[in-house]
Amino acid sequence: MTNLVVFSLERWDNVWRRNQILLAGLLHADPELRVLFVEPPEDPLHSLHTKHLPRLGRGVVRRGRRDGVPDGRLWTYQPTKWLPRRAGRALGATVDERMAQSVMRAARRLRLVDPLLWVNDPAGATLVRLSAWPSLYDITDDWLVAKRSPEQHAKLLSDENLLLAACSAVVVCSPALAESKGTRRQVVLIPNAVDVEAFREPRRRPVDLPREPIALYVGTVHADRIDLPLCVHLAEELNRSGHGTLVLVGPALLTSGQRACLLAAGIVLLGARPHLDIPAYLQHAEVLVVPHVVDPFTDSLDPIKLYEYQAIGRPVVSTPVAGFRDLKNPVTHIAEGSGFTEAVIGILLSPHLPTGPGPLMPGIPTWAERVVAMQKVLGGLRPLQM
Template sequence: MSLLTTPVRQDLVVLSLEPWDDVWRRNQHLIAGLLADDPGLHVLFVEPPVDHLHDLRRGAPLTLGRRLRRLTADDGVPEGRAWALRPTKWLPRRLAPGADRRRAGRIARVARRLGMPDPVLWVNDPDGAAVLRATGWRALYDVTDDWLRADRPAAELDRIRSNEDLLLADCAEVVVCSPALARSKGEASGRPVTVVTNGVDLAAYRRPVPRPHDLPDGAYALYVGTLHPDRLDTTACLRLATTLRAAGTPLVLVGPALMDPLDLTRLEAAGALLLGPRPAAEVPGYLQHAAALVVPHRVDDFTDSLDPIKLYEYLAVGRPIVSTPVAGFRDQPADRVAIASPQRLPEAVLRAISAPAAPPSALSGSSAPTEVPRWSDQVRRMDRVLTRVRAARPR
């Protein structure tokens, strides 16, 4: 006869670079997996602040920060053990000194209200250094982008560097998602770092699904991911869209659009079809039915630090892949990924489209690699890291 035991409560505050929404990213995959595996885990997920002035500059509609809300099964997590908070950033830092400190204080107060007096702090957003300063919570720094290598104003880079120096020095554990980040952050801090790459739900992506109704008729080339100027090579995208339109095969872009509105208009004028974000559960259908999957990314120090989730999602569906020579994709065998310069990307994509490819119905028997990292494995790796953080001495 087995005895029922009460799970040991574990509290976690996550400072994320992205909101918890239908477009699942690394944090959501990992947090949802951890919650499913540990019935004692409780999570406060802090989303990036709504920035009104930034939205106005890029022509996006204004949104308001959301009060504390309970995440549910509709959000992909167990009921009653996860909450999300999205603050509002009313003014730039130069006009509102101490804003980060006040935000940190609010997060600490919300955590206490939720019965989290001494949680583990998971920092993905470098600005979360203010929360570490204010609380002294045992902490993990999860590095997914090298923002010091991004094109940013000098003052912003100085702030990021100062925050990252504190996080690398004072966090009990540092996790990175790519070998490039392991080298740069390990060397910068002189400390060991743990690599936890991104992954994919292989079964979901290899299960054939119907063609989405909003796709154009016939063959199409597809990019799935956030349309972000730090990642996408706008000139390469325009060249690719123009060439594919002439060949009667449109370029389809699926994902949140964070580019300049003028660049988005230019892409549409060149023949690209911008579908916007789609729920994570619908993404496999767009990938499985594509004639080619494309990665028209910039090639620079910033993209070299990334571990693109789309690498694993693209590989899982076994469709032809064409990419600029960026991290992850350029390391794959030639029979899996065709690498082309931004200038030669259109002709490489046309070759991939013209080559015979198995239909999506044959996906289960395709040559798609089975050794790609799975999110379930990455969840277990992160759980081991969190166990070490909990055992660390408080600051």
């Protein structure tokens, strides 16, 4: 029986990301696999400071078919972060050490004997060190080039140095990450993918999608990724000309000021939607957009939307961001600044496009292929040598 602990950057919810998709595939492929999925902790003190209702971590929760996985073989664990890092150091144990110890206790309670460890959040470095479990570091974002405070950057650098040195395997999702991290050690490139059949099956128009022509973005709405001024310019021009509406679907991790600015421009923020519903939104948009910032952080990404947009086959307008700028197909248009807005409006003014999936480009990779690749990496993990 294989036991696996996953230290994740995200919660297990209805907005499926790489880790959830791969884990669901691994669980269906291996009836002996049992998984403890560690979610980011609840932080009651931070919630109070930001005037939100403080909550405790949910602890261990048994997951099943309603969560997209087989019954009784996946548990999530959400700890509670009781102290800020500075206070933890003063008391003689860091917050990350307390977190790691709580994860190890949860694994023991679930009788996950000698598990493998899959780390996606760099803060899991402490768990790698304390547990000595055979470990994999799965890098999906280069946080070292993201805009962070000096203290946060130093912590990220320390954690990544340990992970690159101690983990028996390192997986990256993009060619840029393979190039940058591959200078330190051997890495395995496993890009993202898509369930082509699920995105090709015709869906009904979502009831919350505006009736006018739609320029649609699907993904996390965050200033690290989204060019907010570009979105505002596009929305204002669409509204002024009456050619359509910009709709953003996905978790909106915005300040109150950023949110107000987007709404004032006429942008429709639909928020997070279940992953099973995403094909319907994409199929009923006249044009799909990728108004991403182009910088070293976004160049490290391999956007899942790159594959989902290709599977839908509808017109795409993207800034020259990693993945999209290298596509060679007639429905993808690369533009910047005012040219981005002009390209979107040009498509909306073209003869009416039928709803539903458009032409399918050959060779789009599937998640089933990625599951096989990840199985191979996990099967080769070896005990930690410190």
